[in-house]
Amino acid sequence: MKQTGNVEQHDSSAMCPEAVRQGPINHRNKWRGLARPLILLAATSLAGAAVADEYHYRDILIGTRASAMGGAYTAISDDPSGLYHNPAGIVHASELNLSGSVNAWHRTRVTYEDVLGDGRDWNRESGTLIPNFFGITQPVGPGVLGFSYVVTDSIQEDQDQTFLDVENRERFTINLNDNQSVYKLGPSYAWQVNDQLSVGVSLYFHFREQEEINNQLIVLDAGSGPGAGDSDIEWRYVQTQNDEWGIKPVIGIMWEPDDRLALGASIRQANVASAENYLFFTCHGSSISDSALCPEGDIDYVELSDDIRRDHPVEIRLGAAWFHSPRFLLSADISYHTAHTDVVRGVDGRDVEGTWNIALGSEYYLNNQWAVRSGVFTNRANTSSDVVAHDHVNLYGISASLARFTRNSSLDLGFSYSRGRGEGQVLPAGNEPQTMVAENITIFLSSSYTF
Amino acid sequence: MGRLRGAGFILLCLSLLAPQWLAAEHPARARLHQIQPVQAAEANERAEIRVGREVAARILARHELHPDAELQRYVNLVGRGLSMHGERPALDFYFAVLDSEQINAYAAPGGYVFVTAGALALMEDEAELVGVLAHEIAHVDARHIVNALGIRAPESSPMAGLTRFFGGAGEAAQVFFSQTVEQVVEVLFEEGLQRDDEFQADAMAVRLAARAGYDPQGLSRFLERMSEKDNGRALDEVSSTHPAASERLSRLSRQLDEEGLSEADRQRRAARFQRHVP
Numbered sequence: 001m002k003q004t005g006n007v008e009q010h011d012s013s014a015m016c017p018e019a020v021r022q023g024p025i026n027h028r029n030k031w032r033g034l035a036r037p038l039i040l041l042a043a044t045s046l047a048g049a050a051v052a053d054e055y056h057y058r059d060i061l062i063g064t065r066a067s068a069m070g071g072a073y074t075a076i077s078d079d080p081s082g083l084y085h086n087p088a089g090i091v092h093a094s095e096l097n098l099s100g101s102v103n104a105w106h107r108t109r110v111t112y113e114d115v116l117g118d119g120r121d122w123n124r125e126s127g128t129l130i131p132n133f134f135g136i137t138q139p140v141g142p143g144v145l146g147f148s149y150v151v152t153d154s155i156q157e158d159q160d161q162t163f164l165d166v167e168n169r170e171r172f173t174i175n176l177n178d179n180q181s182v183y184k185l186g187p188s189y190a191w192q193v194n195d196q197l198s199v200g201v202s203l204y205f206h207f208r209e210q211e212e213i214n215n216q217l218i219v220l221d222a223g224s225g226p227g228a229g230d231s232d233i234e235w236r237y238v239q240t241q242n243d244e245w246g247i248k249p250v251i252g253i254m255w256e257p258d259d260r261l262a263l264g265a266s267i268r269q270a271n272v273a274s275a276e277n278y279l280f281f282t283c284h285g286s287s288i289s290d291s292a293l294c295p296e297g298d299i300d301y302v303e304l305s306d307d308i309r310r311d312h313p314v315e316i317r318l319g320a321a322w323f324h325s326p327r328f329l330l331s332a333d334i335s336y337h338t339a340h341t342d343v344v345r346g347v348d349g350r351d352v353e354g355t356w357n358i359a360l361g362s363e364y365y366l367n368n369q370w371a372v373r374s375g376v377f378t379n380r381a382n383t384s385s386d387v388v389a390h391d392h393v394n395l396y397g398i399s400a401s402l403a404r405f406t407r408n409s410s411l412d413l414g415f416s417y418s419r420g421r422g423e424g425q426v427l428p429a430g431n432e433p434q435t436m437v438a439e440n441i442t443i444f445l446s447s448s449y450t451f
Numbered sequence: 452m453g454r455l456r457g458a459g460f461i462l463l464c465l466s467l468l469a470p471q472w473l474a475a476e477h478p479a480r481a482r483l484h485q486i487q488p489v490q491a492a493e494a495n496e497r498a499e500i501r502v503g504r505e506v507a508a509r510i511l512a513r514h515e516l517h518p519d520a521e522l523q524r525y526v527n528l529v530g531r532g533l534s535m536h537g538e539r540p541a542l543d544f545y546f547a548v549l550d551s552e553q554i555n556a557y558a559a560p561g562g563y564v565f566v567t568a569g570a571l572a573l574m575e576d577e578a579e580l581v582g583v584l585a586h587e588i589a590h591v592d593a594r595h596i597v598n599a600l601g602i603r604a605p606e607s608s609p610m611a612g613l614t615r616f617f618g619g620a621g622e623a624a625q626v627f628f629s630q631t632v633e634q635v636v637e638v639l640f641e642e643g644l645q646r647d648d649e650f651q652a653d654a655m656a657v658r659l660a661a662r663a664g665y666d667p668q669g670l671s672r673f674l675e676r677m678s679e680k681d682n683g684r685a686l687d688e689v690s691s692t693h694p695a696a697s698e699r700l701s702r703l704s705r706q707l708d709e710e711g712l713s714e715a716d717r718q719r720r721a722a723r724f725q726r727h728v729p
Contacts, residue, residue, distance in 0.1 A: 078480060092480055260479045323479035326486055365483035405484035 053108075055391055057315070057337055058357055058379040059153055060106060061399065061416050062133050064099060064446040068401030068414040069361025070375020072333040074319025075254065075264035079448065080135025083148040086252035086266040086319070087188040087200030090144045093137040099448035100134045106154060106442045110391075112426045113435045116163055116172075122426065124176070128156040133446075143191030148202070153182040171219040180210040184248055196257060202250040206270045210242045235284040244310060246272040264319040270312035279304040313337040313352065313382075326365070333359040337382060350390060355382040361399075368405065375399040379418050379440070393422030393438045401444075408450050415443045494604030496542070496561075499597050503561025505632045506639070507545075510557060510565055513640075514549040517568050522548055525727035529577060530564060530584045536662045537585075538592040538655075546584065554677055555689045557639045558587035560596050571728050573676055577720035580728075581660050582670025589655035595648040600634050643692030653699055654706055666719045667712040671703045 053059050058071060063081020066073035073081065077089025080099035105127065112122045135148035157178035164171055183206075190200030218234040252266040282301040314337070321331040339354040361375035379395035401414020418440045423433040517523065523546075530546035544562040551567040558564050564587045566580075574580050590596065597603075638644060653670065661667040677686065678696035693699070707713045 262480075325479075326481055326483040363482075368483050371482075371484070410484070 053153060053155070054342060055381045055383050055393070056379050056395065057335075057355065057382070058377065059108070059440055060130075060132055060151070060442060061377075062150055062152065063135075064133075064401075064403075064410070064412045064444075064448055065363065065373060066361075067416055067442070067444055067446075068373035068375060068399050068403075068412065069331060069363065070333075070359040070377035070397070070399045070416070072319065072331040072359035072361035072375055072377070074252075074266055074317045074333050075262040075321035076319075076329070076331055077252070077254065077264060080137050080146060080148060081133060083135050083137070083146045083188040083202050084133070084150050084184075084250070086254060086264045086317070087146070087190050087202045087250060088198045088252035088254040088266075089262075089264060090137050090146050090188065090190045090200060091192045091198040091254070093144060093146075096139075097137045097448065097450050099136070100131070100446060104129065104443050104445050106130055106132075107440070108155065109439045110393075111437045112424065113437065115426055115434050120163065122161075124157060124159065126155045126157045126178070128154050130154045130181075132444075140189075143189055143200075146188040146190070146202075147186070148188065149183070149185040150204070151181060151183055153180065155180040169218050170221050171217075173217045175215040176213070178210075178212040178214075180212075181208070183207045188250075190252075196255060198254045200252045200254075202252075204248040204250065205245070206248040206272070207245045208243065210240070212238075212240045214238045233284065235282075237280075237282040239278075239280040241278040242275070244272045244275040246270055246274070246309075248312075260323045262321045262323070264317075264321070266317045267314065269314040272309040272312065275307050275309045277304075277306050277308060310342060311340045313340050313354075328365070329363050331361045333361075335359075351384070352382045353384050355380050371403040371405070373399075373401045373403065373414070375416075377416075377418070379420075381420075381422065385423070389425050391422065391424035391436060391438075393420040393424070393436060395420035395438060395440065397440070410448050412444070412446045415441065417441045495597075495602075498604045499594070499602055500561035502602050502628075502631055502635060503559040503563045505628075506559035506635045507563040507565075509632065509636050510549070510559065510563075510639070511547075514551045514565075514567070517548040517550040519548070519729070522571075522727055522729070526566065526571075526580070526584075529580060530588070533581055533584055533659065533663050534562070534588050537588050537659055542591070544588065544591070553688050554680070554686055555692075556583050556587050558590040558596075559635065559639070560591065560594070560602060562591050564588065564591070570673075573680065574673060574724065574728070575676075575721060576666075576669070577724040578660065578666035578669030578718065579673040580669070580724060581663065581665045582656055582667075582673055585656035585659040585663075586652045586670060588659060589652040590644070590648070593648070593651060593655065595644050595652070596635055596638060599638070599644065599648075600631060602631060639692070640688065641691065646694050649694050650699070650702055653703055657703060657706060657712060658710070661712055661717065664717055666717045668707060669719065671700055671707070674700050674703070 061067040061071045062084050063073065063079070065076070065079065066081050066085055069076075071085075073085040075086070075089075076082070077086040078092035080090070080093065080097055082089040082093065106129075108126045110124045112124075114120065115122050130151050132151040132154070133149065135146060137144050137146040139145075155178060157176055159174065159176040162171065162173045163169075184204040186202060186204040188200060188202035190198055192198045214237070216236045220232050220234065248268060248270040250266055250268040252264065254262060254264045256262045280301070280303050282299070284299045315335060316338075317333060317335045319331060319333040321329060323329045335357045337352075337355045337357075340352050342350050342352045357378045357380055359375060359377035361373065363371060363373045365371045375398070377397045377399065379397060381392050381394055383390040383392045385392045395418040397416055397418025399414065399416035401412045403410055403412045419438070421435065421437050424436045425431070426434050426436070526548050527546045531544055534540065534542070534544040539562075542562045544564060546564045546566070548571060549565050549567045552569040553567050554569045554573055556564070556566040556570055564584060566583060566587075570583060571580070574583070643649070656670050657667045660669060674696045677689070678700070680686065704713075
């Protein structure tokens with residue numbers, strides 16, 4: 001991992017924390033030495049992980065059929081969404097095929113239980129309308145050419161909340177604005193080696209953008225320290241921005257040893273070519289209370305930027321599909337994301353665990369015009385349950401859709417829902433881990449056309 | 452990236468080592484909505500044929516077959532050869548001569564075509580026979596009756612009550628089937644088809660005759676002779692079920708001119724016709 005770092009800092013007091021008092025630092029290790037206390041500071045009030053979602057890999061399912069079948073699509077992949085799941089499968093999309101998918105509504109909700117005292121929870125919610133897939137396939141030469149655009153993750157949080165009488169706080173206000181999206185677009189080509197075997201490759205341009213503004217204001221009750229009898233405030237403002245781009249090749253293979261059985265596999269990894277990370281931190285400490293934000297009554301701010309490129313895991317997918325009849329099929333997927341070291345907001349590292357996920361899907365035609373699809377899937381956390389600094393919630397989901405077919409087109413209405421309970425560390429270190437519940441729901445309306 | 456390159460190399464090797472002799476098709480991938488339009492079309496055609504067969508039986512209940520087997524064979528040969536140039540060459544057409552003095556011809560759905568002995572007696576050559584048969588083939592090719600009465604396979608029908616139409620399981624379905632057959636018979640013998648369907652069949656017949664190498668004016672000559680014939684009873688049926696011959700002739704004349712078929716020098720096969728038709 002290559003990086004250059006630059007720290008611009010401004011002291012207003014000799015009482016500032018040690019990390020903030022350091023002069024300009026260009027060496028990575030020293031920079032990290034500065035960054036860690038800042039991140040802890042950022043977590044002093046309520047911070048938590050970004051919802052989207054460095055802790056999970058399957059928040060948004062991609063493609064019309066695949067979404068409804070829990071994402072169990074590696075061994076099917078015979079329509080444009082196969083460009084993403086397993087490009088080898090698109091050799092079976094023998095006609096010009098156009099597919100678009102609109103996630104009419106994608107919502108995430110994370111509830112940190114009882115973190116505000118008196119049984120009060122803190123909720124982080126995101127709702128976004130995203131066109132998350134577009135793909136087209138066309139037979140060209142001996143194979144099939146395709147192009148697809150995919151949004152694999154998207155979060156739009158805009159939260160304004162005020163809590164009164166939270167422990168020794170008269171008023172606690174949080175304003176959170178978090179926008180994150182991961183885009184992929186690029187061409188694919190697949191060719192059939194023989195009637196049993198096909199191979200394919202997609203070469204995606206990978207782009208990720210994230211910007212978060214987290215503003216928290218605490219009005220403290222009058223305490224017993226200096227200035228007793230008067231209230232005071234603590235204030236913290238954090239702005240982060242991370243952009244990265246690179247390439248993400250997907251290599252796929254499909255083997256069909258029997259006319260009803262298909263086995264598929266794909267492997268992929270995003271390789272970041274360029275990254276820009278930015279952190280701006282401002283705090284104000286109270287004069288009447290011990291503050292972990294800033295010393296008494298002081299205001300400090302720090303600005304950090306770097307071009308540290310994140311490592312992404314290698315993802316391996318294996319799938320099987322049983323085409324029982326033209327009316328009924330079953331599919332199953334297992335996927336594995338390798339362990340690696342991540343960089344959070346450009347300044348901090350964490351060890352990401354290797355993560356397994358499974359999905360099962362089915363499709364049943366009521367008649368030649370209507371079909372129902374369903375699936376179950378896991379979306380397990382890539383965090384360790386032993387490290388409480390990062391949310392650890394394993395999600396388990398279901399999906400379903402109703403499809404209507406006409407001569408050359410289809411229309412799907414469906415949903416996917418996943419939920420899990422785990423532990424996180426949204427309160428300052430030293431507190432017991434907090435119980436948290438995470439939910440994702442996507443309601444999608446999509447269509448495809450064959451010419 | 453290195454790991455991906457390695458995996459790609461492995462996949463490429465696997466693909467090159469793939470056993471080519473294990474070739475097999477994968478029809479199982481086809482989903483119901485992809486294959487059933489073809490199946491539905493086939494089922495609809497089967498339904499059409501079944502209705503046509505029953506209608507043919509009703510026609511034969513009204514008129515006996517002409518006893519001359521050689522005549523029947525001759526008309527069948529001409530008709531089947533002609534149908535191969537039509538728009539539904541895969542459909543098996545059956546032709547028969549009815550022992551009736553009426554001057555008419557009928558086409559039941561599914562390719563069952565009848566011409567009366569009275570009509571044959573009015574013809575002078577094979578091109579005129581072809582003109583008449585081509586008109587009936589055109590009705591079948593264009594599915595005039597099928598479309599007019601909505602004859603289709605049960606799974607294609609929007610009405611739930613039709614779902615067992617040809618399954619034979621429901622009494623209601625059998626009643627509906629019988630009613631459909633009755634409606635077809637009424638169309639053929641009493642109500643007639645839409646005027647536009649008749650004109651379209653005339654136009655298609657001229658082209659079909661020309662494609663088959665016959666004089667495309669055979670139908671016009673037959674209609675002219677029919678209109679000149681002063682035999683009210685023999686023309687009752689055709690008069691009530693078809694537009695006036697004069698209007699048909701006018702349209703045919705215009706078509707022949709527009710399509711450059713007026714001067715067409717094609718076969719009439721009068722001698723062969725007269726050998727087979729007494």
